[in-house]
Amino acid sequence: MSVSESASRRIPLQLSLGGTELQALCGPGNRVLLRIERYYQVSFLGQPGDWMVEGDQAAEAVQAIRRLQTHLERYGELSEVDIEGAMKDEGGTQAxxxxxxxxxxxxxxxxxxxxxxxxxxxxxxxxxxxxxxxxxxxxxxxxxxxxxxxxxxxxxxxxxxxxxxxxxxxxxxxxxxxxxxxxxxxxxxxxxxxxxxxxxxxxxxxxxxxxxxxxxxxxxxxxxxxxxxxxxxxxxxxxxxxxxxxxxxxxxxxxxxxxxxxxxxxxxxxxxxxxxxxxxxxxxxxxxxxxxxxxxxxxxxxxxxxxxxxxxxxx
CATH class of the missing domain: 3.40.50.300 (P-loop containing nucleotide triphosphate hydrolases)
Incomplete structure (x- = not known):
């Protein structure tokens, strides 16, 4: 594996969220993170809000988390539809x-x-x-x-x-x-x-x-x-x-x-x-x-x- 391919498999992800917002983003029992891990076949390594995302689709998983963060900051809540939609949204954040x-x-x-x-x-x-x-x-x-x-x-x-x-x-x-x-x-x-x-x-x-x-x-x-x-x-x-x-x-x-x-x-x-x-x-x-x-x-x-x-x- 080349250096660039190796780098693409591990992407740092740091979130500037308060404890309550971070808990809402991760979901009860880290349900949201586990769903994203299964969908993209990645792993979130490290501490909550300061992760190293590892896997072939690490970049896509990071984008999904960013979309959920934007939605949470804008509307204050995440529904099941929001979570599933964030993983299918190829167009970036919603205007x-x-x-x-x-x-x-x-x-x-x-x-x-x-x-x-x-x-x-x-x-x-x-x-x-x-x-x-x-x-x-x-x-x-x-x-x-x-x-x-x-x-x-x-x-x-x-x-x-x-x-x-x-x-x-x-x-x-x-x-x-x-x-x-x-x-x-x-x-x-x-x-x-x-x-x-x-x-x-x-x-x-x-x-x-x-x-x-x-x-x-x-x-x-x-x-x-x-x-x-x-x-x-x-x-x-x-x-x-x-x-x-x-x-x-x-x-x-x-x-x-x-x-x-x-x-x-x-x-x-x-x-x-x-x-x-x-x-x-x-x-x-x-x-x-x-x-x-x-x-x-x-x-x-x-x-x-x-x-x-x-x-x-x-x-």
């Missing part, structure tokens, strides 16, 4: 101008694809996003919607999903309409509650500034001055997708998200999302964003599961 203030959360794209996705939402009237579970396509869309409403760029948020498991015939389910649609729209409620808190979310629902409804209830409407999100769009038919897209009104922004590997429609029906990706590719003011396993920022096993299924599909 403050690119951070969405969505209720009580400061949210930004953790990977280059996620940042491109948010940029598309800001610059285009309609954005179609496809990607696997955990790639942020729904959560980031909801964050953009909350940010847009809080800054008065839109008057309301409308969130919808196709209730395909019930054939969009919800009458046989027990309870009132809210109870009927809850199982299909729960992921959207969860994202809103995370950003706004349950009390604030419920208040906005009562004021009708946030509306959550099955896709079938969009028929015949014109959606003006609204941020509209269609989630799980891979389970729309061509006719349903056309119906939804033509609800677009003045001053509105639309985001359509889905995972084209998880279509639950009957075999004889083509996914409306797959069709839309083909026919709308060259229409002005429409962006198409494709996320993949590299953008998954859930538990580390989720990315491995996604990759395993993709490998099996190719075989």
């Amino acid at each position: 403050a101008a690119d951070v969405l203030i969505a209720g009580r959360r400061h949210i930004c794209g953790k990977t280059p694809n996620q940042r491109s996705y948010l940029k598309a939402i800001r610059s285009k009237t309609l954005t179609l996003a496809v990607g696997p579970a955990g790639s942020g396509k729904t959560y980031l869309a909801v964050a953009a919607a909350v940010s847009a409403m809080n800054s008065n760029r839109v008057e309301r948020i409308i969130l919808t999903r196709p209730a395909v498991e019930a054939g969009e015939r919800l009458g046989f389910l027990p309870g009132d309409m809210q109870q009927k649609v809850d199982p299909y729209l729960r992921p959207l409620f969860d994202a809103l509650a995370d950003m706004l808190g349950v009390e604030r979310m419920n208040a906005l629902l009562e004021q009708n500034r946030i509306e959550i409804a099955p896709l079938a209830y969009m028929r015949g409407r014109t959606l003006n001055d609204a941020f509209v999100i269609l989630d799980e769009a891979q389970n729309t038919t061509r006719e349903q997708m056309k119906m939804f897209l033509t609800r677009l009104g003045f001053g509105a922004c639309m985001v359509v998200t889905g995972d084209v590997t998880q279509v639950d429609l009957p075999r004889h029906q083509q996914s409306g999302l797959l069709h839309a990706l083909k026919v709308l590719e060259r229409v002005p003011d429409i962006a198409i964003c494709r996320l993949d396993a590299r953008d998954v920022v859930r538990h580390q096993l989720v990315e491995q599961i996604v990759n395993a299924y993709e490998d099996d599909d190719r075989d």
